Amino acid sequence: MSELNDFCSRHVGVHDETRQEMIEALGYERIVELIEDAVPAEIRDDRQMHLPAAMSETDALDLLKMLMAQNELVKPMIGQGYYGTKVPAVIQRNVLENPGWYTAYTPYQAEIAQGRLEALFHFQSMVTELTGLDIANSSLLDEATAAAEAVALARSSKPRGTTVFVSDKVFVQTIDVVKNRCEPLGIEVLVGDWKSVDPSAIDGLIATLVQYPDADGSVEDYAAFHQQVHAAKAKAIVAADILALTVLTPPGEFGADIAVGSTQRFGVPLGFGGPHAAYIACTDALKRKLPGRVVGLSVDAQGKKAYRLAMQTREQHIRRDKATSNICTAQVLLAVMASMYAIYHGPNGLRNIAYNVHYMTLVFASSVAAHGYRLVNESFFDTLTLEAPGQAEDLVEQALAAGFNLRRMGPDCLGLSFDECTSKDDVMGLLAIFGVDEPVMPPEEALAWDEVCERRSDFCTDPVFHCYHSETEMLRFLARLEKRDLALNESMIPLGSCTMKLNASAEMMPLTWPEVADMHPFAPEDQTHGYLDMLDSLSEWLAEITGFAAVSLQPNAGSQGEYAGLLAIRRYHQSRGDAQRLDCLIPTSAHGTNPASAVMAGFKVVPVACDEEGNIDVADLKAKAEASGAMLACLMVTYPSTHGVYEATIKDICETIHSLGGQVYMDGANMNAQVGLTSPGTIGADVCHLNLHKTFCIPHGGGGPGVGPIGVAEQLVPFLPGHHRMEPRDGAVCAAAYGSASINVISWMYIVMMGAEGLSEASKIAILNANYMALRLREHFPILYTGNRGLVAHECIIDIRPLSEAAGISVEDVAKRLIDYGFHAPTMSWPVAGTLMIEPTESESKREIDRFCDALISIHGEIQEIIQGQADAEDNVLKHAPHTAELVSSDAWPYRYSREKAAYPMAALREHKFWPHVGRIDNVYGDRNLVCSCVGMEAFAASQSGE
Structure with a gap:
């Protein structure tokens, strides 16, 4: 490879002497010989990929900056599910820009994921109380796909249903996704006026979907409609604005069975459409088929409160072709940001933001109405639809010239959505465009919705939403949670099939540039040239690569x-x-x-x-x-x-x-x-x-x-x-x-930054690292599957089953013991039960790979001690792993082995030790005593006390 100051040499973990040592250990002189043996000749492609020449980090950032500068940032008032929001600096710096949060893996190993699991638990609590429903999951992908998942969830209780009714006032993108999802399943989607439809007259009705507030901005009372829906033995789904729910009646209180929406406006940048965390909440009766992941509360081996993914066997994709959803992921980082936004502001702060947004909307609405414009929606929270016959387009253009993007609706109508970023000066500037010199100032307590729609129930009631409103306290809270998680900034995460490689700082830096973060996805095309050029280039490069x-x-x-x-x-x-x-x-x-x-x-x-x-x-x-x-x-x-x-x-x-x-x-x-x-x-x-x-x-x-x-x-x-x-x-x-x-x-x-040569080098080193690791481990653990000359691809599977049979330990015991050595476990029991699938990736150094191999070989020795009778079959370091600092330092030590063996099985750990926050978590207890939001803490306390 070239000089060490090029990016590829920073991305790839092994080079020069160590690289050659690994190649020779495998019996080759050159890496090309290894690749020729590992990759079948029939599929090798020696064509030169036509990609840009590799650039330095600085040059690449400068080029991207120039490209994205083509974007024209105009204050977005388009709405339609996407709104301006203020990302608190303490959250931006300490979550979004922090590798301790963004490089972590899915929290399947709960003992080393307590920080993000707690954050997601609070997200679920926030959603559950804001929607007034019984249970929420830990996020979905976006509002539209969440609505489609809600339809599938409703269908699970009425599998022979044939029809879904969707209000024509639902956001158009949501209608489109729901239609697309229903068509292959033979489900008809009827779109129309919810006020004139009779649910009982629709054959095979599965569910109805309404927007709250709706796409025109109206705040409607759906209670009577939902009674009709239930009478037709169908489910009521509501797509609800998360900020509006701080001041409006929760969907669960007017008959909703399922609520969905986006948490984007809780401190997550627009980002030209994402990523944003969607939410879904439902009644207790539907919880077993709720798509996505649910965080629950359990206890560890010492009885300490511990978070975990609850009811994992109900994850839809595990059911394979019997599943009603293929979701196997979430939007964790964004859900963490949204939950921290709610914790930072607290319920009073969230209400203040909502009332401030509403008041500015009310001032504008009252002022233009007094000036002769007719409001299409008389009730509203933050969105207005105005009639301006023959002049709507001209008003939109005038607003654009003044720095505002309004919603284009044709020659006679236009729309505006106010948000957290709208200032008083913005309101005055907009009123001037509409010819209003003096604003009408309604009483501050005035509300533009019917009294029946006003929220009276509390939300975010747990103490966590009331404790961290100063930046000092919030900073420390985030730091405490971060330290409870093991991420790539701590050690390698050798997950087979999951490719946990370097996420370079230079790659991450542009995310918070305003021209990247603050673009509305429905902004006019002529304002988005930078984004479109970047996306077109990426699409072309990926096509070339594939x-x-x-x-x-x-x-x-x-x-x-x-x-x-x-x-x-x-x-x-x-x-x-x-x-x-x-x-x-x-x-x-x-x-x-x-x-x-x-x-x-x-x-x-x-x-x-x-x-x-x-x-x-x-x-x-x-x-x-x-x-x-x-x-x-x-x-x-x-x-x-x-x-x-x-x-x-x-x-x-x-x-x-x-x-x-x-x-x-x-x-x-x-x-x-x-x-x-x-x-x-x-x-x-x-x-x-x-x-x-x-x-x-x-x-x-x-x-x-x-x-x-x-x-x-x-x-x-x-x-x-x-x-x-x-x-x-x-x-x-x-x-x-x-x-x-x-x-x-x-x-x-x-x-x-990698260029064609660098990308090829990354693949070669991924194969080299995996084969070197397999070589080091095969004397201690059988490599389950190999190809030509005993080689593997970029990952390998080690078989724990012979040792399990001989020593009575499980693959989970090995996974938990790896935590004591400071490592995340490899992929466990997939695709073969009782095995570990390991992928080192190209980003790991020989030193880190050796450290991980040394840990597994040491664990092999600990298993041999059990087989040979030197360690008790039940009271041993594997069965009781992982060991917390609290346990090791306590006065009582209930085990036959030493504290030193438990905590410091290798000398290198004395230089640096990652301590899990909790011990082995009781999964069975957590599923039998399901607590998945703060509102259930009393039930958890009662279960602990035996009441």
């Missing part, structure tokens, strides 16, 4: 990418008169989202067997494909396989599917082992989703955000996701045209 004709950046998670890719295949077949092609072949080793996505896209799942080496059983695949015949739609395949091996038969597999008229969908989870060496297009795939939060450096954020764009071959290009803001206008899979647009700058920066 060997595809085009890429859509709209899907805002891997699960959404799967869904969008499968929809493209389905619509391609329909366009050719092959609507009967609905059989989707999926290997049994596939991630649960694959079959879940297939069912959502309207396909029938046909499982394909794997052989003893973990590869697709080609004979079984060919038999199943031939049996499907003219019914064959596609194959879903992950490459390299979920077992960490390059399957040499992959091209033959793709050709088999194509020969029978099917398409090949490739899960791009393992793209980290393809870039620059091969590509989905070269292999024969027709569509592939990419996890930009894996291969292309967007951080995991503790379980989100993610981006899951899809690349497609030429024949599928017409079937990429559309949006009402772009062409095609239908087929949207999420709310914004470009999904979580703002975080795409991270991947843009990564590609620009």
Whole structure:
């Protein structure tokens, strides 16, 4: 490689002497020889990727700054679900810009995730009390997809239902996504006036969906309507504005069964559409089928309060083809920001913000009404729709010249939405445009909604929402929570299939630039040239890397990418008169989202067997494909396989599917082992989703955000996701045209700084690191699956089962003991129960890889002590791991082994030690005593006292 001052050498963890040591340890002189043996010759692609030449960090930042400077920042008053908000500086600096928060992984290992789990618990509490419902999850992707998930949740209680009614006053992007989600399932979506519809007259009614306040801004009383909905044995869904709920009646108090919405205006930047944390809350009766993740409260081995993901077996994607949702992620980082915004302001502060927004809206409304303009909506919170016959467009243009983006609604109407960032000067400036010299000043206590819609119940009642209103206290609270989590700033996170690599500071810096953070997704196109150029460039580069004709950046998670890719295949077949092609072949080793996505896209799942080496059983695949015949739609395949091996038969597999008229969908989870060496297009795939939060450096954020764009071959290009803001206008899979647009700058920066050579080098080093690790571990743990010459791809699976049988320990015991050594456990018991799947990535140094291997080898020794009778079969360091500082320093020590062995099994830990905040968490107790919001703390206390 080149000089150490280039970015690639900063991104890649091994180089020079250590790199050569690892190559030689594997029996090679050059890395190219390793790659030739590891990557099948049949799929290798030696073409030169046509990408920009690699730039330094400084030059890349300067180029992006120049590009994004083309954006014209105009004060957004467009609304439609996106609003200006003030990100508290203490939250921006200590959460959004802090790698201790943004580089953490999904909190499956709860003992080292207590900080973000607590933050998410408070998010759930906030949502539960604001909506007046029984339970909330820890976030979804955006408001529109949350509404679609709510429809699926409602259908789970009425599976034979055929129809959903959606108010025509629901945001247009939400209507589009709900329609798109319902069509493959054969569900009819009726859109109309909720005031004139009779729910009892709609056959097979599953649910109704209304907006609160609605798209025109009206605050409506839906109580009587929801009584009719329930009489029709359907569910009532409300999409509700989170800030409005601080002053308006909660949906749960006027008959809603499910509430959804966005928490964007709780301190999360606009970001041209995302990422933003959506919420979903429901009644207790629906909780077992609630999509996404729920944080619950349990106890650890010492009886200390501990947070964990509750009811994990109810996560939808685990149910595979029986699932009603494919969601396996969340928007954790953004949900943390929203919860901290609520904690920082407290309920009184949130109400003050809401009343201030409303009062400015009221002043403007009263003033223009007195000047002769007619309000379409007489009731409102923050949004107005005005009639201005023949002059609406001119008023919008005058407002634009004065620095305001209003909502264009044609020649006779226009809309305005006020928000936290609207000042008194803004109101006066707008009134001047409408010809108003002297504003009408209503009484400060005046409200523009019916008394029945006024909130009377409390919210954010837990003490946490009342304690941290000074910056000093908030700073310390955030620091305490951060220290309870293990993230990449502490040690490597060697998760197989999850690619926890470097998220470089230079890649992250642009996120909070105003030209990136403050752009409304529905701003006029001529104000967004910088964003569009950046996104177009990224799409072109990803197409070049993957060997595809085009890429859509709209899907805002891997699960959404799967869904969008499968929809493209389905619509391609329909366009050719092959609507009967609905059989989707999926290997049994596939991630649960694959079959879940297939069912959502309207396909029938046909499982394909794997052989003893973990590869697709080609004979079984060919038999199943031939049996499907003219019914064959596609194959879903992950490459390299979920077992960490390059399957040499992959091209033959793709050709088999194509020969029978099917398409090949490739899960791009393992793209980290393809870039620059091969590509989905070269292999024969027709569509592939990419996890930009894996291969292309967007951080995991503790379980989100993610981006899951899809690349497609030429024949599928017409079937990429559309949006009402772009062409095609239908087929949207999420709310914004470009999904979580703002975080795409991270991947843009990564590609620009790495260049083609650097990207290829990253793949090679990922393979080198994985094989070096497998070499070091194989004497102690069997490597379950290997390819040519015993090599693996970018990850490997070690088999714990022989040791489990001999010593009576579980793979979970090994995972928890790794915490005592300062490491996050690898992927546990997937894709094979009783195993650990390990991926070191290209970013880790030989020193860190050796440190991790040393820890696992030391644990192997501890297991041998049990086998040899030197340690008790039950009272040993693995069974009681992890050990907290509180336990080790207590006067009482209940175990036969020493405190030193528990806490300092390796000498290096005396130099630096990560202490888990809690000991082993009791999962069974947590599920039997479900507490998932602060409002349930009394129940938790009662369960603790035995009442």
